[in-house]
Amino acid sequence: MIKGTLAFVVVLLLALLGAAARRWLGHHRRNLPGLQSFATVLIGAALGGAGLRLFPDDLLVVLRPVVLLGLAWIGLLIGLQFDLRVLRGLEAWQRRSGFLIPLATGALTGLASMVTGVDPHVALLLAALATVASPRLIDHLSRSRPPADRAAMRLLLMVSSLSSAPAVVLFGVGSTTFMWSGEGFAPLASLTIGTGVAVVLGYATILLLHGESEEIHVLALLVGVMALTAGAAALTGTEPMLMAAVSGAVIANRSRFPHRILRAAHAIETPMLTAILLLLGAWWRLSVPSLAATLLLVVARGAVVLAGGRVLEWVAARHRVVIGVRLPGTGLLPQGPLALAFLVSSIQMGHGTASLAGGVFAALILNHLAGSIWTRRVLFGTRTATQGEP
Numbered sequence: 609m610i611k612g613t614l615a616f617v618v619v620l621l622l623a624l625l626g627a628a629a630r631r632w633l634g635h636h637r638r639n640l641p642g643l644q645s646f647a648t649v650l651i652g653a654a655l656g657g658a659g660l661r662l663f664p665d666d667l668l669v670v671l672r673p674v675v676l677l678g679l680a681w682i683g684l685l686i687g688l689q690f691d692l693r694v695l696r697g698l699e700a701w702q703r704r705s706g707f708l709i710p711l712a713t714g715a716l717t718g719l720a721s722m723v724t725g726v727d728p729h730v731a732l733l734l735a736a737l738a739t740v741a742s743p744r745l746i747d748h749l750s751r752s753r754p755p756a757d758r759a760a761m762r763l764l765l766m767v768s769s770l771s772s773a774p775a776v777v778l779f780g781v782g783s784t785t786f787m788w789s790g791e792g793f794a795p796l797a798s799l800t801i802g803t804g805v806a807v808v809l810g811y812a813t814i815l816l817l818h819g820e821s822e823e824i825h826v827l828a829l830l831v832g833v834m835a836l837t838a839g840a841a842a843l844t845g846t847e848p849m850l851m852a853a854v855s856g857a858v859i860a861n862r863s864r865f866p867h868r869i870l871r872a873a874h875a876i877e878t879p880m881l882t883a884i885l886l887l888l889g890a891w892w893r894l895s896v897p898s899l900a901a902t903l904l905l906v907v908a909r910g911a912v913v914l915a916g917g918r919v920l921e922w923v924a925a926r927h928r929v930v931i932g933v934r935l936p937g938t939g940l941l942p943q944g945p946l947a948l949a950f951l952v953s954s955i956q957m958g959h960g961t962a963s964l965a966g967g968v969f970a971a972l973i974l975n976h977l978a979g980s981i982w983t984r985r986v987l988f989g990t991r992t993a994t995q996g997e998p
Contacts (some may be wrong), residue, residue, distance in 0.1 A: 668956060685874070904971075910941065
């Protein structure tokens with residue numbers, strides 16, 4: 609069994625190899641958006657507790673700094689893409705739809721979880737998981753073929769892209785307030801102090817990067833700041849993705865050249881995400897998946913998402929934007945790697961079990977497959993006769 613520092617080295621090498629494999633697949637147009645994240649988790653499971661057992665049972669504890677840094681990096685990327693200048697370019701009804709539809713999906717799924725008797729901590733996780741939708745598949749397909757309905761494609765891209773921010777806020781605030789607290793801090797104090805520190809770190813990053821144009825220097829500074837953010841999150845009890853997202857939002861909206869910082873942050877996005885997903889898989893143990901988690905995320909969330917698509921269709925029609933495809937909410941079913949990051953964060957805080965992880969994993973795969981079939985056959989299938997423009 610590989611332990612301690614050697615386990616860290618092995619995970620690092622696997623993350624770098626995984627990043628290289630993803631780049632190779634993308635270069636040869638063989639990548640499968642969404643499914644690569646699931647494959648990474650399964651590789652980690654094959655090497656870890658569900659397979660060869662190469663890693664210790666307490667791997668997430670041994671490599672907790674890596675997990676916190678990875679979660680902080682994911683939060684940073686979410687925050688850096690929350691640009692108010694871009695949001696102002698959208699119409700008011702588009703902004704409302706983009707934020708309220710995901711939030712309503714998460715809130716109603718969480719409420720359904722509470723009604724069925726699910727533990728409040730798990731209900732919060734399921735609500736956050738239900739909120740997030742992934743734009744990766746639609747974005748990937750739009751690069752290679754024309755959509756059947758351009759208006760529907762743009763609206764679905766908008767809603768799924770905007771869903772990440774409310775999902776991180778919902779999970780981060782809920783986790784900080786109800787799940788854990790820092791050393792000597794009450795939950796509300798943890799949230800207040802953590803948010804304040806995140807704002808300070810965001811402005812400090814802007815000052816340190818002033819006049820810096822070399823991508824490697826920007827990247828090195830970002831790694832250092834995120835390591836500091838992860839440590840501050842552990843100390844104050846603030847959920848690390850939320851804290852990093854606040855810093856990222858400050859950087860995106862207050863710096864002069866946020867695109868340079870975002871480009872540098874994307875440079876190691878894949879290795880960070882790969883490491884997190886490998887650790888999730890290595891931690892996983894074979895057990896009966898939670899049927900409740902699967903049903904809530906597939907059936908309950910699916911029903912709300914379809915209803916949300918109908919609302920989006922109705923609101924768009926009121927503003928003279930015609931959606932010509934049926935059941936547009938189906939395009940919001942895929943959830944992507946951010947959902948798995950929420951699961952890792954919950955496990956890190958001691959509120960996840962192998963059964964829950966199995967149920968969530970099964971639900972994410974089912975949602976991805978259902979959304980993928982609709983997206984490929986309907987949204988990017990035969991062109992419809994009527995198309996609007998948002």
